[in-house]
Amino acid sequence: MRTDPSNGQAGESRQTYDQKLEFVLQRAAEVFAERGFHRASIRELARATGMSLAGHYYYFRSKNEALFRICDHVLRQILDTFEERAKAIDDPLERLRLLVFTHLEISLSHMREMKVLSHEAESLRGEYLAKIRQTKKRYYDSLASILREIRGDRRGNGRDLRLAAMTLFGSMNWIYTWYRPEVDGEAKRLTDFMLGIFLRGFLGGEGATARRAGRILRHPSR
Amino acid sequence: MRTDPSNGQAGESRQTYDQKLEFVLQRAAEVFAERGFHRASIRELARATGMSLAGHYYYFRSKNEALFRICDHVLRQILDTFEERAKAIDDPLERLRLLVFTHLEISLSHMREMKVLSHEAESLRGEYLAKIRQTKKRYYDSLASILREIRGDRRGNGRDLRLAAMTLFGSMNWIYTWYRPEVDGEAKRLTDFMLGIFLRGFLGGEGATARRAGRILRHPSR
DNA sequence: TAGCTATTCGAACGTTCGTTCGAATCCTTC
DNA sequence: GAAGGATTCGAACGAACGTTCGAATAGCTA
Known part of the structure; x- marks a missing residue:
């Protein structure tokens, strides 16, 4: 598992990671805004991004970090x-x-x-x-x-x-x-x-x- | 179970019920304000009122009604x-x-x-x-x-x-x-x-x- | 004191939650 | 096409949640 975005290899893949992180956080903001932070679950976030539940933990350590x-x-x-x-x-x-x-x-x-x-x-x-x-x-x-x-x-x-x-x-x-x-x-x-x-x-x-x-x-x- | 406060018998008991309802709702407001509605549980509310968890459902039908x-x-x-x-x-x-x-x-x-x-x-x-x-x-x-x-x-x-x-x-x-x-x-x-x-x-x-x-x-x- | 209702409780149910983990898949590089 | 890291996933864990229910208690009336 990647622990720090800045440690990854350079170039295209780095950009993709940052872009996807931004995408995930933007969708998270929409879900949190609509449903409220505590009521919104990461399973709902999964529905909004098309990713799996577990997949999100590649982009943040916890719901609170998001x-x-x-x-x-x-x-x-x-x-x-x-x-x-x-x-x-x-x-x-x-x-x-x-x-x-x-x-x-x-x-x-x-x-x-x-x-x-x-x-x-x-x-x-x-x-x-x-x-x-x-x-x-x-x-x-x-x-x-x-x-x-x-x-x-x-x-x-x-x-x-x-x-x-x-x-x-x-x-x-x-x-x-x-x-x-x-x-x-x-x-x-x-x-x-x-x-x-x-x-x-x-x-x-x-x-x-x-x-x-x-x-x-x-x-x-x- | 009492279904409507206004149907109870008159006099002292009626007053006590209303007073206690007000007390419960006031404590609930404190807990909700401090912890947020969704994060606060009725078990916490129980701790704040000294009553049992189940006992609160005598004063409101649901957390949302409270x-x-x-x-x-x-x-x-x-x-x-x-x-x-x-x-x-x-x-x-x-x-x-x-x-x-x-x-x-x-x-x-x-x-x-x-x-x-x-x-x-x-x-x-x-x-x-x-x-x-x-x-x-x-x-x-x-x-x-x-x-x-x-x-x-x-x-x-x-x-x-x-x-x-x-x-x-x-x-x-x-x-x-x-x-x-x-x-x-x-x-x-x-x-x-x-x-x-x-x-x-x-x-x-x-x-x-x-x-x-x-x-x-x-x-x-x- | 006996009986009735208002009030409170312990215990449990089914559900949903955040998080973890090992395996699977993808993608780049050689 | 093999290797290896980056990325994603299915499945499961224990914990906490709102709510219910039948029993227990308290307090009043007769």
């Missing part, structure tokens, strides 16, 4: 994409728009993985849970630091900042419970809407930053 | 409390504040039940699921109609209204994932904060309604 990989992958995808895109951006308002847009864009294109992440990640145990929480915290810190910068530490306190961040995360992470693509439009529209509500609310509609936010909200740069 | 009762009870509690309180209130801004406050107040005082409702209700099947969804829709319609009244149908469209309602619900329903009473304060503070963000954002900071909302937000009536 869950971890799904959660970790989509969470890192959001965080990495945001950090890559934000490298060239200094304006905190633009960085906030980028964070919201990236979050929503990946949420809509990976709805099932996001549902699994939001809904089932806390079922993880031990090291798996610790790693996911650590990445989530890194993500939260990114948002909090942007908000702190936007507000310029002139008003409010740390508790308000925490509430603001959680309020925004709540709006975004709740999407998987109601979003329907044919009704609700695409990521850009949702970004304009949710960022609009949040930013006007967060800045209180007064001051120079708020007026600049008003211009950005009326003429979004992307 | 879940339904928990969800239905807390959902109705929010809706009924809000409708009762809102009877005497005409101003839609005040009604919105009442809705948010009631939702948050009951969320904080029944955090475990709310977590079960938000997290596990979609695991229900058949008639149970239909009933919960129906009540949720009634609740959504209440909010949507208030928002429509506030906006006065002057701007935006039905889709925007839907997004606004879901954005607000998202902020409120996400609370169970992060709320810590010693850090985040009580329902009134959360209401002022979340309603403030949402209302300024929803009204766009312009027009007479927005100015009136500004006054209400600065001098909350409760």
Whole structure:
């Protein structure tokens, strides 16, 4: 049995393994999203992939590892994409728009993985849970630091900042419970809407930053 | 075996039965909230109540019925409390504040039940699921109609209204994932904060309604 | 105290679960 | 076409699950 994907022989076979792993995890995400992690069995996963029950254990050590990989992958995808895109951006308002847009864009294109992440990640145990929480915290810190910068530490306190961040995360992470693509439009529209509500609310509609936010909200740069 | 609580003999014994049922469901909510509905077993519930495994089937027909009762009870509690309180209130801004406050107040005082409702209700099947969804829709319609009244149908469209309602619900329903009473304060503070963000954002900071909302937000009536 | 009903229990049933293991098959390389 | 690792499979394991059922107990009424 192969113990570590990176140890395999190089070339074509390596690629095939990674592709199949991705395929298996994608189907797993669909099954977990539809049925819930604990209710879904690996026998159902077998039905969804066309493989045998035992065959899946070639791609993950346990059901929990499969869950971890799904959660970790989509969470890192959001965080990495945001950090890559934000490298060239200094304006905190633009960085906030980028964070919201990236979050929503990946949420809509990976709805099932996001549902699994939001809904089932806390079922993880031990090291798996610790790693996911650590990445989530890194993500939260990114948002909090942007908000702190936007507000310029002139008003409010740390508790308000925490509430603001959680309020925004709540709006975004709740999407998987109601979003329907044919009704609700695409990521850009949702970004304009949710960022609009949040930013006007967060800045209180007064001051120079708020007026600049008003211009950005009326003429979004992307 | 008793088939319907309301058929029992009257008086003390009746009261005892209802009290014990409430006790059992409260413990069940704690276990379901902590472990998740599918992972939690009735044997664990037995450990939490001090009763035997079989004894629980005197209070509910199935594990699914227990879940339904928990969800239905807390959902109705929010809706009924809000409708009762809102009877005497005409101003839609005040009604919105009442809705948010009631939702948050009951969320904080029944955090475990709310977590079960938000997290596990979609695991229900058949008639149970239909009933919960129906009540949720009634609740959504209440909010949507208030928002429509506030906006006065002057701007935006039905889709925007839907997004606004879901954005607000998202902020409120996400609370169970992060709320810590010693850090985040009580329902009134959360209401002022979340309603403030949402209302300024929803009204766009312009027009007479927005100015009136500004006054209400600065001098909350409760 | 006797009798009746409400309440609780121990024990078991059939099912499904995650996981393991040795064998079978596939695919590449020589 | 033989060799050898990569990949897949059938079959089975023990454990845990939701639910049932008849018996036992508790508590009230007569």
